[in-house]
Amino acid sequence: MSDSSSLPPVRLHSEAELARDALATPLFSRAARLARWAGPDTRVGVGGELEEEQLPGAAEALGLAGDDAAALASEAWRVAVDTGLVVIVDEEEGTVAAAPDLALLTSGSPHDVLGLWLGALETVLADASVPDLDDLGDAMDEDGTIDFSELDWDLEAEAEFLDGVLGNLYLLTVGEEGPGDHPVPLPALAASMIVPDDMGEPTNDVLEQVSDAMMRLDDQFRLLEPIGLVEFRPVDEALMADAEDGEDAADEPAAPVDDTDVSRYGMVRLTPLGLYGLRARLLEAGISAPAVGDLVDKGADALLDGTSTFPPMAAQAETEQWLARREPLTAARELLAAARGGDTGAPLRRLRCQQALSLVGTEAEPALREVLDDAELGGLARVWLAERGAADVPAPPESMVFWLTIDTVAAQLAAEGNSTELQALVEGLAQQHSGFFATAWRVDHPATPDVLEAMGRLHPDKKVAKAARKAAFKARSQQGG
DSSP states (O other), rough: OOOSSOOOBOOOOOOOHHHHHHHHHHHHHHHHHHHHHHOOOOOTTTTTTTTTGGHHHHHHHHHHHHHTTTHHHHHHHHHHHTTEEEEEEETTTEEEEOGGGGGHHHHHHHHHHHHHHHHHHHHHHHHHHSGGGGGGGGGBTSSSBBBBSSSOOHHHHHHHHHHHHHHHHHHHHTTTTOOOTTOEEEEHHHHHHSSSSTOSSOOOHHHHHHHHHHHHHHHHHHGGGGGGSSSEEEEHHHHHHHHHGGGGGSSSOOOOTTTTOGGOEEEEEEEHHHHHHHHHHHHTTHHHHHHBTTTSOOOOOHHHHHHGGGGHHHHHHHHHHHHHHHHHHHHHHHHHHHOOOTTTTTTHHHHHHHHHHHTGGGGHHHHHHTTOOOOHHHHHHHHHHHTTTSSOOOOOHHHHHHHHHHHHHHHHHHSSSSSSHHHHHHHHHHOOOTHHHHHHTTOOOHHHHHHHHHHHHSOOOOHHHHHHHHHHHHHHHHHHH
16 A cells, blocks of 8 residues: 555545445445355355355355356355354354354444455455466466466565555545546556656556556456445456457457547546545554544644645645534634644644634634734734724734744745745735845744745745845844754
8 A cells, every 4th residue: 555654634424324335335245145145054165165056046145147146156255254244163064154243234333334344345355466267277286276486476566566556546536636536547547556757758668568557457446346445447348359359350340439538448436435445454554544534532733733734625624523513712712722832833833723713703703812912823813803804903013914924934835835826925025025035034933044045946036036045044143043
């Protein structure tokens, strides 16, 4: 899975909704039905697999018919065994019985149901990393034992590849710049694992690797869809037929196709249940994978620090949930208290505090008036009161205006880096205040030198940029840096 230490927060459905989704997935629901079907006459082999003569009865119990009925029943049975819905009573006799955990599907909590579904997901993911059994013939000994050294295949590498693809799909889904709920083209996913970031035009060899990976993913996502991890539109069968037929296909008139239709190459989307499942696996691997709602029961300090790395929409959603559990006046006081500080993270905390307070009604006004004389909070308090048309709001002293300006730019730098929005803010400040730098270097704010350096770096006018750098040098000298 992805090893990122700052994954965007995911928005999960409630556990009750997710549990209902899990119970409705084709493979998990079949596994549960077979666990209930199993009785004293059910017999299994040494590996817990259903005896061959049992498969027709299992398929019938599932309402399956056709050439693949036995294979689907066998797969569902294996999931039932691996998930713990069925237990082997006597290995020698090959007898089985429904396990106690089976009752959790009807009488357990949503969390219990999801725990069992996660076990089923692990079974399917393991299966998806194994090559097609048809490819194992050449590596099979006379006694049926598979010599894996004969295969051009590495189980660990295959599992890592699939984990990487799923990690990238997770990032694309939860990131605000990604496709979100929209499906992702299979070639794009394959390329994300094969094509180096610094490669311009991919070579033919790389393109061939992407094509091979795409077909591998097509097989894997076909296996993962029945467990509810993804919604998948497979690669167009006509494309695969063209690839297999090669030159022979050129002898026959081809049906017209739309080469620009990327969906023909496969499309995949994580389901809400799939997001839950992948996040659970990330957490199990020790990776920080936040979810919106994680901070609702924590203090304002945890909220402001925690949302400091969130994208704007996710930060607002988290804050709205946090505020919904508190009285406006109490919440405002908590937020303001948590926003104080001279550490490097303080400017961004105050920006998040200001954004949180914008969601609070006029009931919070007393809390804002209480900090009007506070050097760190007085500026944002005045802004909040003025925006709501409050009466008797004292004008800020010049020192407070400049301090708030430095604090705001420092927060924007921490949140966005050298963005175009920040460049516009810098240009606006220099234009509105002709003597800005002559005063700004004296501002008693820990971030003053860094902010002025950034302004010199971002401003397009060389003369203004030079004045900003000169002011930054003075500020650093004043602070003894």
